Amino acid sequence: MTPTRLGDLRISGERLWASLCETAQFGAIPGTDRGMCRITLSDEDIAVRRWFVAACEAVGMSVTTDQIGTIYARRPGSDADLAPIAIGSHLDTQPTGGRFDGILGVLAGLELVRTLHDAGITTRHPIEVINWTNEEGARFAPAMVASGVFAGEFTLDHALAQTDRDGVTLGEALARSGFAGDELPGGHRLAAHFELHIEQGPVLEAEGLEIGVVSGVQGIRWYDVTVRGQTCHAGTTPMHLRRDALHAAARLALAVDAIGRSDPGASLSTIGLFQAYPGSRNTAPGEVRLTVDLRHPQVPGLDTMEAALRRAIEALQAELRVAITLTPVWSSPPVEFDPDVLSAIAAATRRLGYSHRTMQSGAGHDSVYTARVAPTGMIFVPCEQGISHNIAENITPAQAEQGANVLLQAVLDYDRGANA
Amino acid sequence: MTPTRLGDLRISGERLWASLCETAQFGAIPGTDRGMCRITLSDEDIAVRRWFVAACEAVGMSVTTDQIGTIYARRPGSDADLAPIAIGSHLDTQPTGGRFDGILGVLAGLELVRTLHDAGITTRHPIEVINWTNEEGARFAPAMVASGVFAGEFTLDHALAQTDRDGVTLGEALARSGFAGDELPGGHRLAAHFELHIEQGPVLEAEGLEIGVVSGVQGIRWYDVTVRGQTCHAGTTPMHLRRDALHAAARLALAVDAIGRSDPGASLSTIGLFQAYPGSRNTAPGEVRLTVDLRHPQVPGLDTMEAALRRAIEALQAELRVAITLTPVWSSPPVEFDPDVLSAIAAATRRLGYSHRTMQSGAGHDSVYTARVAPTGMIFVPCEQGISHNIAENITPAQAEQGANVLLQAVLDYDRGANA
Numbered sequence: 001m002t003p004t005r006l007g008d009l010r011i012s013g014e015r016l017w018a019s020l021c022e023t024a025q026f027g028a029i030p031g032t033d034r035g036m037c038r039i040t041l042s043d044e045d046i047a048v049r050r051w052f053v054a055a056c057e058a059v060g061m062s063v064t065t066d067q068i069g070t071i072y073a074r075r076p077g078s079d080a081d082l083a084p085i086a087i088g089s090h091l092d093t094q095p096t097g098g099r100f101d102g103i104l105g106v107l108a109g110l111e112l113v114r115t116l117h118d119a120g121i122t123t124r125h126p127i128e129v130i131n132w133t134n135e136e137g138a139r140f141a142p143a144m145v146a147s148g149v150f151a152g153e154f155t156l157d158h159a160l161a162q163t164d165r166d167g168v169t170l171g172e173a174l175a176r177s178g179f180a181g182d183e184l185p186g187g188h189r190l191a192a193h194f195e196l197h198i199e200q201g202p203v204l205e206a207e208g209l210e211i212g213v214v215s216g217v218q219g220i221r222w223y224d225v226t227v228r229g230q231t232c233h234a235g236t237t238p239m240h241l242r243r244d245a246l247h248a249a250a251r252l253a254l255a256v257d258a259i260g261r262s263d264p265g266a267s268l269s270t271i272g273l274f275q276a277y278p279g280s281r282n283t284a285p286g287e288v289r290l291t292v293d294l295r296h297p298q299v300p301g302l303d304t305m306e307a308a309l310r311r312a313i314e315a316l317q318a319e320l321r322v323a324i325t326l327t328p329v330w331s332s333p334p335v336e337f338d339p340d341v342l343s344a345i346a347a348a349t350r351r352l353g354y355s356h357r358t359m360q361s362g363a364g365h366d367s368v369y370t371a372r373v374a375p376t377g378m379i380f381v382p383c384e385q386g387i388s389h390n391i392a393e394n395i396t397p398a399q400a401e402q403g404a405n406v407l408l409q410a411v412l413d414y415d416r417g418a419n420a
Numbered sequence: 421m422t423p424t425r426l427g428d429l430r431i432s433g434e435r436l437w438a439s440l441c442e443t444a445q446f447g448a449i450p451g452t453d454r455g456m457c458r459i460t461l462s463d464e465d466i467a468v469r470r471w472f473v474a475a476c477e478a479v480g481m482s483v484t485t486d487q488i489g490t491i492y493a494r495r496p497g498s499d500a501d502l503a504p505i506a507i508g509s510h511l512d513t514q515p516t517g518g519r520f521d522g523i524l525g526v527l528a529g530l531e532l533v534r535t536l537h538d539a540g541i542t543t544r545h546p547i548e549v550i551n552w553t554n555e556e557g558a559r560f561a562p563a564m565v566a567s568g569v570f571a572g573e574f575t576l577d578h579a580l581a582q583t584d585r586d587g588v589t590l591g592e593a594l595a596r597s598g599f600a601g602d603e604l605p606g607g608h609r610l611a612a613h614f615e616l617h618i619e620q621g622p623v624l625e626a627e628g629l630e631i632g633v634v635s636g637v638q639g640i641r642w643y644d645v646t647v648r649g650q651t652c653h654a655g656t657t658p659m660h661l662r663r664d665a666l667h668a669a670a671r672l673a674l675a676v677d678a679i680g681r682s683d684p685g686a687s688l689s690t691i692g693l694f695q696a697y698p699g700s701r702n703t704a705p706g707e708v709r710l711t712v713d714l715r716h717p718q719v720p721g722l723d724t725m726e727a728a729l730r731r732a733i734e735a736l737q738a739e740l741r742v743a744i745t746l747t748p749v750w751s752s753p754p755v756e757f758d759p760d761v762l763s764a765i766a767a768a769t770r771r772l773g774y775s776h777r778t779m780q781s782g783a784g785h786d787s788v789y790t791a792r793v794a795p796t797g798m799i800f801v802p803c804e805q806g807i808s809h810n811i812a813e814n815i816t817p818a819q820a821e822q823g824a825n826v827l828l829q830a831v832l833d834y835d836r837g838a839n840a
Contacts, residue, residue: 201656218655222701234690234713235638235782236621237806239680246691247677253670260659270654271666272701274708276694281642281711284690291701293654362655386657 006412007351009119013401016111019055020400023048023091023107024099035391038093040134041069041173048091049179052131055110059117061129065181068159069133069174070146072183075113077126077415083191085123085411086374087112088130088147088366094138098393100383100400105196106131108404115408123415125191132366133174140170147366149185151373156185190374192341192414195367196407197378198395202386203359210402211349211356212380215342217368218268218360219302219334223292223309227252229322231278231286242284246276248322249288255312256292259305267305268295268362292326297334297360335368341377341414348409349379354402379406426832427771429539433821436531439475440820443468443511443527444519455811458513460554461489461593468511469599472551475530479537481549485601488579489553489594490566492603495533497546497835503609505543505831506794507532508550508567508786509617514558518813520803520820525616526551528824535828543835545611552786553594560590567786569605571793576605610794612761612834615787616827617798618815622806623779630822631769631776632800635762637788638688638780639722639754643712643729647672649742651698651706662704666696668742669708675732676712679725687725688715688782712746717754717780755788761797761834768829769799774822799826 026048027038038044049071053063056073063073074084089105109129116123132150137143140162148154160171174180197214199205204212229243253271260269270293276285292309296302313324342358349356361367361378370376381403384394446468447458458464469491473483476493483493494504509525529549536543552570557563560582568574580591594600617634619625624632649665673691680689690713696705712729716722733744762778769776781787781798790796801823804814 199656200653201658202652202661203656203658206661220655232622232806233620233783233808234688234692235640235715235784236619236623236808237688237782238621238623238685239677239688240684241622241626241806244677244690246673246694250670250673250677253666254674257659257664257667257670264660265658268654268657268659270664270702270704271696272654272703272705273699274666274694274696274705275699276691279693279695281692282690282713283692285692285694288694293702295655362657363653364655386652386661388653388656 011111011115011404017397019107032391036093036097036099037095040092040139041177046177065179066183066185068146068185069179071131073129075127077123079124082125083189084126084128086128086130086190086193089195090132090135092136094389100198100395108196108407112408125415139164147369151369193370193374193376195378196403198383199380200363200388204382210354212359213346214361214378215358216337217335218295218297220332221294222330224327225290226325227288232284234282243321244284245288246285248320259308335371337377338375341375344410344413348406431531431535431824437817439527452811456513456517456519457515460512460559461597466597485599486603486605488566488605489599491551493549495547497543499544502545503611504546504548506548506550506610506613509615510552510555512556514809520618520815528616528827532828545835559584567789571789613790613794613796615798616823618803619800620783620808624802630774632779633766634781634798635778636757637755638715638717640752641714642750644747645710646745647708652704654702663741664704665708666705668740679728755791757797758795761795764830764833765797768826
């Protein structure tokens with residue numbers, strides 16, 4: 001097997017698309033074109049897990065599961081001393097999700113192994129296709145819990161004790177599923193972790209690009225904000241005597257929007273929750289509760305945004321005679337992916353001739369946690385209008401194929417180069 | 421009885437205050453200083469009605485009730501051909517109300533009659549003190565229903581069929597109370613209707629004035645507004661690609677505020693309800709629902725405000741790529757009170773030497789409806805911080821006394837002048 005021949009290797013776009021369509025039967029929402037409901041360890045999730053295990057075993061992979069139900073399907077490499085190159089993502093979905101978020105990454109891993117299998121190629125490293133349990137967090141909080149346990153972010157006991165709406169624990173659901181294994185999560189080393197994913201945002205489509213080389217995941221800071229003024233009667237209180245919490249909160253919303261626009265291409269700001277109290281048509285609100293979500297790829301950027309938010313609050317308090325409290329509730333530092341993994345992805349993309357850009361991931365993925373314990377990188381493909389976590393989520397067969405070819409070529413590059 | 425002697429006549433501030441305190445036992449909220457819960461035709465309302473009837477009969481008044489339970493306590497005049505000068509307001513309260521809203525107007529009428537009785541003065545017109553049923557609208561919708569039926573705004577059958585939270589109709593509650601009378605509401609003419617009321621707003625207190633001569637009630641227009649953009653992920657959607665309904669609604673809130681400030685002293689605007697959907701911390705809202713309350717003393721002013729609101733919506737739709745619907749839900753035209761009644765009130769206020777201003781009422785009162793069938797005017801006294809519909813509602817004994825003296829002198833003036 002010459003390097004030239006490996007560089008010419010391509011996955012089968014048709015077979016990959018067929019896998020995506022076939023597995024979509026497990027949890028398809030009736031009456032929708034592509035809507036999926038495949039909550040973690042539901043009957044539908046159990047069904048797709050069985051399908052996945054059978055498909056992996058059919059191409060000679062050995063399948064194990066760990067104590068949180070994560071599935072590791074391994075194809076041996078030529079060097080018994082090397083840890084596996086992992087290709088991981090997740091097969092669970094949101095309650096009204098799509099058939100690509102996470103699923104593309106796992107099935108592209110399967111397709112990659114099928115391609116190697118058909119071509120009779122043996123890599124140096126073992127190849128391990130991973131289905132991380134409960135990435136979505138829709139049934140059990142938090143999201144990305146299994147990769148989090150793998151990386152030491154959460155303890156196994158804590159994760160297994162999480163309950164769903166009906167009071168069923170993750171541990172109980174696992175026991176019922178038959179997918180609770182013996183291996184301790186994090187009990188084996190990964191040489192690298194590659195994740196192919198849909199962008200879940202509109203950037204690649206808007207810029208007409210085929211591939212995103214994902215250099216990291218931006219940092220996130222969440223805040224609760226309460227604006228307190230004074231409730232007053234809509235008909236009896238002159239405008240200049242009011243301390244209208246709604247007006248102050250609206251001004252704050254504009255300040256938050258400006259903070260999101262302050263560093264174009266990097267800063268993002270969102271007010272997701274916003275409600276006025278007491279909520280009476282003829283009463284000016286005395287209180288507004290809202291949330292602020294600030295994101296930036298770098299810590300100094302986050303610091304600058306937070307400082308601007310605090311300044312805006314100070315100014316509004318002074319000007320509008322309201323009291324505003326800002327309470328930080330969560331902070332996730334930025335993640336930078338591994339340069340060697342990114343280099344392999346970028347080189348593969350260029351070789352394949354796909355238009356591309358380097359970009360940050362705005363959303364969290366299992367790769368956020370694997371990056372703590374293994375060289376990690378991600379590949380994005382565009383999705384229609386950037387829509388995800390929605391039954392309208394969509395990509396084209398060509399986009400799936402291009403992403404999987406980048407994955408294949410990047411893994412092959414990394415396999416040859418990383419420990420060469 | 422000479423005019424000079426009548427002009428010197430004063431009510432008893434102590435006796436009026438004692439009445440306010442004594443009747444506050446009927447519905448006082450335990451553990452509060454002055455909080456009241458005296459919902460229409462509750463046991464507490466029935467108790468204060470009995471107290472009121474007994475007090476009126478004790479000074480020789482004859483008491484009748486109409487078919488919606490409104491109480492008319494009449495003191496005869498010297499001219500049998502004249503319709504009564506009415507002094508009306510209400511004894512019911514909000515569920516967490518105060519002891520002055522409405523109550524002051526009724527008890528000041530009683531105090532006026534007691535004063536005439538003690539001085540042995542007979543007016544030309546009969547004097548009729550009226551307790552209008554269900555002014556607050558807290559138990560039965562709508563507010564001011566009995567004066568509304570009296571003025572022909574609602575039919576009696578419609579009003580009696582209104583139900584409370586427990587499904588009890590106003591008619592049933594009336595039958596139980598023993599206050600359902602025979603007289604058809606509106607079945608007798610009023611020569612005039614005077615109403616003394618707390619301002620329920622902060623203007624008089626802020627300007628250090630003792631009396632408000634209320635020239636009318638401003639017009640009100642209510643709207644429902646829906647702002648539709650597109651839900652998007654907080655982490656994956658660049659600011660410039662968003663169609664953020666919250667941002668657009670915040671901009672609209674600033675426009676609404678500016679509309680309220682556009683005609684100082686006349687225009688008022690309020691957003692009472694404001695909620696963002698779907699209401700997820702990491703999702704930019706795709707929809708915001710809010711309400712707009714516009715008020716102005718004149719129809720052209722209301723028209724100008726509404727036009728400005730529509731222009732602001734058009735501009736925001738074009739700029740921010742959102743869809744905004746504006747749905748008018750209620751409109752109450754401005755009311756102008758009677759010049760002769762107002763002239764009597766203003767003259768009495770000047771003669772008494774009280775600082776005062778002419779002002780509009782921002783809230784609705786029974787006088788809004790009596791103005792349709794009788795010359796009507798209102799007198800305001802300040803209330804602490806403008807707070808009303810609240811257990812903190814408060815006025816001083818001196819404020820109650822000043823208001824009642826204006827009422828007395830204005831009624832005496834009107835009695836001599838209106839048909840002289």
